Each structure stands twice: as structure tokens, then as C-alpha cells.
Amino acid sequence: MQHVFISYHHDDLDFAENVINRVEKAGYSTWTDDKLHAGEDWRAMIDIAIKNAFALIVIMTPEAKASEYVTYEWAFAWGVGVKVIPLMLRPTPLHPRLEAMQYLDFTNPKIRPWDRLIEEIKAATNVPLTHTINIPLNSPPYVRQAVMALDSPVAGDRVGAVRTLQRVKSPEAQTVLIEALQHPIDDVRRASADALRKMRVTSAVPALTKLVHDSERLVR
16 A cells, blocks of 8 residues: 655654654555564665655654664655655755755744645655555565566566566465556556466455456447
């Protein structure tokens, strides 16, 4: 599921929780690094969570600016095409890239643009992601690579990615193949459907039925 990634310094946890509550109350899912578990590859999990986000809110304070983790998160999001929404919680000089994004000023506790924040999030839902299929969290590297290859401009790469997912037969691979039935590229949809039939994935039956129904409707 697509979500809003919340990036913040842990000294600002109270305000971050306020942001999370308001964003979720507006009907959007959120993701923060407190969802990570011990023993996980935290950098890989954060990368996936950011790629699966349609927007990233970064709460800016002097502490956040000095944090290499916060800087990495918003810079990575910007680099992969995820909309970055900076919130200025306490006055601090911003990186030129963040200044260019026209940050929201939350420095005055009595006058905070919460409505504007929700408008920015809503606008971000209309911006296409840099990849079509969500990457399942905790998925192994070869599944992540296959997901990215599904959007390749080379047909052979796309079909090869489906075959890789078919061979793996993991729950993560099956989830990707089921979601790929809604992929905008026809050969990905057809190859994924064929793979799921051969794998006899019963949970894919409703999605396969819908795919057949939609195809028949287009032919008429």
C-alpha cells in the first residue's frame, strides 16, 4: 500500500506523532522508521519504504539538519522522484534544494498550516511513482531487482523479471505477480497471469478473473 513517509529527528517525536495523526485522520497511511525490527537491513528497508511512498514529509529543525539519516531520507526521496514536503518546525537554514520546494512554516504553534499540508499530500497522489509495483518490505534483493525490471523499456527484461518471480515461488514474489496483473504494460500482465496459473496460486483467482473480465469487456 502506498503511504506518506515521515522523516524526523527523534528529538521531535511529539510533533511527528501529531503530524502522523493528522495525516492518517485525513485518510492516508504513514510510515516511519519505528516500524523496523531488530536484525533487519535498515538501510534497505528505508529505501524500499521511500520508493513505495507517494510523498515524504521532512520535519526540519537544527537537529534534523545535522542528522545524516534525515538528510539521507529526503535526499533519496528527491532522487527517486518522490514528492518531498518540508515542514519548518524550528528556524534553521535549509539546504538550497529544500528551500526551492517552498517549505511549510510550522514555527508558530498558534498558526500552523495543517490544511495546506493535507492539500500538498492530496496533490502528491496525482504524481506517478517512479515504478509501478510496490516492493514488498523484507523482500530479498532478487525480488526487489525483478520489481524494478517490470518497468524496463526492454520487453525481454520485463518477461525475464516475471520468470524470475515465478521460479522463486516465495510469498513476496506471489504478491508482486498478483499486483502485476494491473500493470499498465500488456506483456507484463499476460506473463504474470500465465506464471500465476502455472504456480497454481489460489489467492490470485479473484485478480485473474477480473483480468479476464476486463479483457473481454475491451474486446466488445
